[in-house]
Amino acid sequence: MTGIKDVAERAGLSVATVSRALSGKGNVSPTSRERARAAAAELGFVLSYHASSLASGRTHNVGLVVPSVHRWFFSAVIEGASAALLEAGYDLTLYNIGENPAHRQSVFSDFLLRKRVDAVIAVSLELSEDEIEQLHAVHRPIVGIGGPLPGASTIRIDDSGIALKATNHLLGLGHTKIAHITGNEAYDQDFHLPGTRRSGFEKAMNDAGCPVRPEWIVSADFTIEGAYAAARQLLASAPERPTAVFAASDEMAIGTILAARDFGLRIPDDLSVMGIDGHDLGNVLGLTTIDQDAKGQGALAVRTLLGAINNGLVLEPADTEHPTKLVVRTSTAVPRPGAS
Amino acid sequence: MTGIKDVAERAGLSVATVSRALSGKGNVSPTSRERARAAAAELGFVLSYHASSLASGRTHNVGLVVPSVHRWFFSAVIEGASAALLEAGYDLTLYNIGENPAHRQSVFSDFLLRKRVDAVIAVSLELSEDEIEQLHAVHRPIVGIGGPLPGASTIRIDDSGIALKATNHLLGLGHTKIAHITGNEAYDQDFHLPGTRRSGFEKAMNDAGCPVRPEWIVSADFTIEGAYAAARQLLASAPERPTAVFAASDEMAIGTILAARDFGLRIPDDLSVMGIDGHDLGNVLGLTTIDQDAKGQGALAVRTLLGAINNGLVLEPADTEHPTKLVVRTSTAVPRPGAS
DNA sequence: CTCACAACTGCAAGCGCTTCCACACACTAC
DNA sequence: GTAGTGTGTGGAAGCGCTTGCAGTTGTGAG
Numbered sequence: 001m002t003g004i005k006d007v008a009e010r011a012g013l014s015v016a017t018v019s020r021a022l023s024g025k026g027n028v029s030p031t032s033r034e035r036a037r038a039a040a041a042e043l044g045f046v047l048s049y050h051a052s053s054l055a056s057g058r059t060h061n062v063g064l065v066v067p068s069v070h071r072w073f074f075s076a077v078i079e080g081a082s083a084a085l086l087e088a089g090y091d092l093t094l095y096n097i098g099e100n101p102a103h104r105q106s107v108f109s110d111f112l113l114r115k116r117v118d119a120v121i122a123v124s125l126e127l128s129e130d131e132i133e134q135l136h137a138v139h140r141p142i143v144g145i146g147g148p149l150p151g152a153s154t155i156r157i158d159d160s161g162i163a164l165k166a167t168n169h170l171l172g173l174g175h176t177k178i179a180h181i182t183g184n185e186a187y188d189q190d191f192h193l194p195g196t197r198r199s200g201f202e203k204a205m206n207d208a209g210c211p212v213r214p215e216w217i218v219s220a221d222f223t224i225e226g227a228y229a230a231a232r233q234l235l236a237s238a239p240e241r242p243t244a245v246f247a248a249s250d251e252m253a254i255g256t257i258l259a260a261r262d263f264g265l266r267i268p269d270d271l272s273v274m275g276i277d278g279h280d281l282g283n284v285l286g287l288t289t290i291d292q293d294a295k296g297q298g299a300l301a302v303r304t305l306l307g308a309i310n311n312g313l314v315l316e317p318a319d320t321e322h323p324t325k326l327v328v329r330t331s332t333a334v335p336r337p338g339a340s
Numbered sequence: 341m342t343g344i345k346d347v348a349e350r351a352g353l354s355v356a357t358v359s360r361a362l363s364g365k366g367n368v369s370p371t372s373r374e375r376a377r378a379a380a381a382e383l384g385f386v387l388s389y390h391a392s393s394l395a396s397g398r399t400h401n402v403g404l405v406v407p408s409v410h411r412w413f414f415s416a417v418i419e420g421a422s423a424a425l426l427e428a429g430y431d432l433t434l435y436n437i438g439e440n441p442a443h444r445q446s447v448f449s450d451f452l453l454r455k456r457v458d459a460v461i462a463v464s465l466e467l468s469e470d471e472i473e474q475l476h477a478v479h480r481p482i483v484g485i486g487g488p489l490p491g492a493s494t495i496r497i498d499d500s501g502i503a504l505k506a507t508n509h510l511l512g513l514g515h516t517k518i519a520h521i522t523g524n525e526a527y528d529q530d531f532h533l534p535g536t537r538r539s540g541f542e543k544a545m546n547d548a549g550c551p552v553r554p555e556w557i558v559s560a561d562f563t564i565e566g567a568y569a570a571a572r573q574l575l576a577s578a579p580e581r582p583t584a585v586f587a588a589s590d591e592m593a594i595g596t597i598l599a600a601r602d603f604g605l606r607i608p609d610d611l612s613v614m615g616i617d618g619h620d621l622g623n624v625l626g627l628t629t630i631d632q633d634a635k636g637q638g639a640l641a642v643r644t645l646l647g648a649i650n651n652g653l654v655l656e657p658a659d660t661e662h663p664t665k666l667v668v669r670t671s672t673a674v675p676r677p678g679a680s
Numbered sequence: 681c682t683c684a685c686a687a688c689t690g691c692a693a694g695c696g697c698t699t700c701c702a703c704a705c706a707c708t709a710c
Numbered sequence: 711g712t713a714g715t716g717t718g719t720g721g722a723a724g725c726g727c728t729t730g731c732a733g734t735t736g737t738g739a740g
Binding site: 001003004005015016019020023025026047048049050051052053054055056057 | 695
């Protein structure tokens with residue numbers, strides 16, 4: 001393996017100068033810089049990042065902690081973050097917590113503390129005070145995506161506001177009988193997202209003077225499968241059927257559409273459906289939704305972190321609200337006069 | 341930050357002994373081992389992996405290279421691999437190549453060569469000889485998932501065989517007019533997967549004496565969206581309609597189902613559809629498929645690598661065939677007598 | 681009782697970089 | 711002329727571990 005020494009020798013420079021030349025820090029004459037570059041290229045030299053990290057304390061690596069890679073939102077955030085990091089020459093270490101509590105435990109007590117990452121991005125995770133403190137103790141900037149993270153900088157969308165906006169879209173079309181598919185309590189623990197969206201829904205309904213019927217509020221686990229089952233129940237059991245369904249996520253809206261089709265309901269003629277997310281499948285299904293640009297959130301998180309790292313600033317705990325966009329497609333329409 | 345020195349001091353041992361005690365290598369008396377452990381725990385000491393890696397040459401980190409995290413197969417492999425790695429105390433560095441050729445280039449020429457990983461898993465990527473050589477030069481075990489990787493160990497499924505099996509399932513039900521949705525040429529470059537599956541399809545058809553109609557072979561990009569568009573065209577334009585569609589992936593089968601519904605075709609009454617994969621949505625849609633256990637493949641890749649690393653063996657280039665399982669659900673049935 | 685050998689331990693030499701520091705040299709400003 | 715400033719360079723001290731080696735002890739065999 002060729003090391004920086006070999007490069008120095010070949011370039012006729014000292015190791016120190018080569019290091020400065022290649023990293024771009026410090027003063028190096030253009031001549032030396034070029035000589036160093038050329039020698040490095042000829043030898044196919046690539047820095048050993050362990051040595052580099054050990055000496056400099058910078059790892060060029062950020063940790064991304066997600067509850068799952070499988071659900072749409074997380075995979076989109078990963079895509080966005082990974083592209084931004086690659087671009088910046090950073091590695092991405094993925095910590096997929098999964099369902100196993102032991103995994104979560106070990107990620108926080110071991111993995112993240114190994115001084116392996118320059119920064120961490122936590123997606124849709126509510127961290128305990130202990131966990132936050134552990135991270136702060138390692139003295140690394142943290143940004144949270146998808147909800148508040150006490151003492152850390154976060155990127156989030158206005159969950160209550162967009163739920164309101166979505167519901168208003170339905171109300172504006174003339175719907176009054178609107179059902180809502182919310183998240184399970186289990187998901188409410190992290191960031192209270194289902195609850196927040198639900199409250200936006202309820203506020204819009206109340207403002208419009210429409211009753212919120214308890215039997216028209218069902219919960220699922222944010223997956224297509226889960227919502228499919230929940231929606232089937234909703235559509236089958238209700239003595240009266242809603243004319244519109246607002247789901248707290250696109251995946252759940254998709255599950256609803258699939259369930260509706262099972263009942264021979266046409267969308268949007270018999271039932272309007274809308275979600276929140278901007279899921280890729282939305283296009284195929286004509287799903288009206290509120291696009292929250294998850295990729296963009298991932299990329300923004302990276303830019304925020306890298307900015308902090310490069311400027312050596314401590315990341316101020318700040319709440320950045322990411323913009324969202326109503327995308328009207330064909331799954332929502334004016335309710336049919338006779339529909340029930 | 342507490343270092344191993346502090347632990348040594350507190351435990352009344354030398355740094356060397358503490359290192360051996362905590363890593364479990366070398367001979368350490370039970371007493372010392374316990375003292376070291378206790379001191380480490382009291383101080384909340386966590387190894388600096390950079391220092392450790394630099395000194396030992398082992399990084400406890402494996403690189404996972406994927407073309408995308410978004411498509412079902414890749415995210416499933418990631419889930420499987422990440423769980424297995426976490427379990428083993430390894431970090432997972434994710435290299436998401438994406439669509440950008442420059443990213444691919446930099447991943448291979450820079451990232452993977454930084455001696456940052458102990459091993460690499462390449463998913464559905466056909467590496468050029470250069471790329472393979474680069475990896476071998478770094479002297480790290482490689483395992484490929486999803487196709488042959490010259491000179492490396494690979495895990496794959498019998499693509500031709502399962503396509504044959506799938507087609508036979510359809511033939512066995514009595515279908516003779518079977519369409520096939522294959523992958524684009526772009527996807528054939530990596531591992532020739534679409535071509536291989538297609539040839540399995542054609543073989544089964546030929547063996548059964550059924551004609552393979554060119555107009556019933558359409559290609560898409562392996563996504564739901566892409567197949568949806570392709571299937572619409574297939575179903576709309578053909579003067580005669582097939583009674584069954586075999587898609588080269590579940591995502592494409594799902595796209596087909598969605599398209600069929602647009603045409604008012606009932607599944608399986610008017611059209612049988614089957615795929616390959618074991619996609620989670622398959623359950624909701626009643627999709628008959630061949631489950632290839634992508635998670636399991638990811639986990640197996642990890643076990644293979646760790647085995648090689650721990651035994652210091654060079655990983656023999658070997659081809660492991662992962663088992664698959666026919667899952668019959670409700671999307672396939674005997675063709676209706678009158679259907680066309 | 682001596683020797684060989686194993687079990688345990690500590691010293692110290694790295695691993696391959698970064699960066700502080702000192703120094704050499706060119707300038708400009710007085 | 712001297713002092714002051716800035717730029718470019720190399721020497722060398724680490725970064726925080728692992729591990730080869732040598733030294734110490736305890737054991738059973740000869």
